[in-house]
Amino acid sequence: MAAVWQQVLAVDARYAAYRTPQLPQFRTQYVRRRSQLLRERAQGGHLAGEARRWYLRLRARLLAQRYGALSEAGSTRSALRASRTTLDRMEDFEEDPRGSRGHRRSLSRSSGPGGLRGGPEERPPGVVPTPLAEASRAMAGDTSLSENYAFAGVFHVFDQHLDSAVRKVQFAHDERHLLACCSLDGTLSVCRLAPGPPAVLRRLRGHGAGVSDFAWSLSNDVLVSASLDGTLRLWDPSDGRCIRRVPDPDGAALLCCAFQPLNNNLTVVGSARHMVRVVNISTGKPARGGTGRLPGRALALCFDSPGRVLWAGDDRGSVSSFLCDPGTGRLTKASRVLVQAGGSITSLSARAWASREAPDPSLLVNACPDRLLLFRYH
Incomplete structure (x- = not known):
């Protein structure tokens, strides 16, 4: 053959x-x-x-x-x-x-x-x-x-999102074989690497436009997704069911999202209208006092491990920080740093202890087009 x-x-x-x-x-x-x-x-x-x-x-x-x-x-x-x-x-x-x-x-x-x-x-x-x-x-x-042409070292290729870009891939918390990805084709996929042959467990369909970001809850029993159609959706990854649909009050495209680490009943979402908003996923309503404004479109969100500080990066090269009340979701503006004028902050990652050489809490910032910066915060 x-x-x-x-x-x-x-x-x-x-x-x-x-x-x-x-x-x-x-x-x-x-x-x-x-x-x-x-x-x-x-x-x-x-x-x-x-x-x-x-x-x-x-x-x-x-x-x-x-x-x-x-x-x-x-x-x-x-x-x-x-x-x-x-x-x-x-x-x-x-x-x-x-x-x-x-x-x-x-x-x-x-x-x-x-x-x-x-x-x-x-x-x-x-x-x-x-x-x-x-x-x-x-x-x-x-x-x-x-x-x-041997594809040496490639374990498996998932190609279910053929026609549009995949915006994010993330493993579930403390999982080596369960992961999900979202695509601008308007769907998400939940995939398994083992046991058995790698497989796409299910496709999550319902968004009317591209899915820009998603996040796993701490117990991996819920996925939250942000879409360019202006809605936030909650999914049950075990059966692919959409649990709740939450439209943005401004009707803006949603570009990023994150769970509150200490209270997974709260989700933060960033929009194309420069807004950061905390949403109660049980009621589908914004948290009282849980809004903040950025200089540009919100592209990346990140909490510190205690869930007390929220960072938000925008498409004008700045990183803004907010104090967040884990119980109520109330946001208080703290500070802003211009990382790269005219650039975009596309990814944020916080670690309490990066290494023995960097024992202080650190924030890793990816600033397009050509910078990767590590900040120490207090």
Whole structure:
């Protein structure tokens, strides 16, 4: 079945130079993922016989419509042969029956320091290395194409959010295998890595626009999500049920959210209208006195571990702090620091004890486009 996925991938390889011409690294990533998926499909017997021929014709037609015809028929056949040669080189590793990592069964060149070395050169019938393939190998650092496209070290790829950006990925508290992610396609996903094969447990649907942020409750029994549709939603991650929908009083897009660490009945949400607001999730109503205003759009929220101080970062490069009453949710403005004029604060993370060299409480700030700062606070 190896020849099946090689032929399919050869069609994509012919058009590789046309994909993201300004960002060539994404072309490599795309072909890697295509190779991984096609291997799995071929091993399962999904691409064979007439189905394979139909898929090849359809794929070639779609690519030609998007990028245009590549060349005349004769040169097209030459390009396909070159692609087949390149792809055959991707198959030049196989399992060693003696239990070692693998051995080279075709080309005998070393893969570099610490790499695998093969024995005498044994080319499969009909495979003739071309200067083009050698040039590609040199551009890749003289490593084999099999290594370049192997997805080495990747445990699993979740690709359920294909059409829109994933804004956040976060593991549940004290969990190694349970995580969630949100996407601008308007949904969230709850995923499991183990036990058993990795899987998407459920998709959380209901928002009318992209989901910009989410947070796990302390006991992991509730997820809160903020959306560009101007609503805050509470979810039960065990069954995907929406527990409550809370619209923003100003009708503004919601860009970030966080649970109050000592009182998970309170959630803080930041909006595109420069507001930070504390919401009681049991009633769906704003907490009395629980509002604050920022210089710009609220992009990031973070509490200290006691839940007494709330930091909020905005798109004008400033970080504002508020004192928060864990019982009532009342906010009192404390201070403001301009971190980077004209930049955006995209992430905040507070730690009470970063390391032995930095024993004081610290706040890590990511300031776009080019700064990562660590503040000490009292």
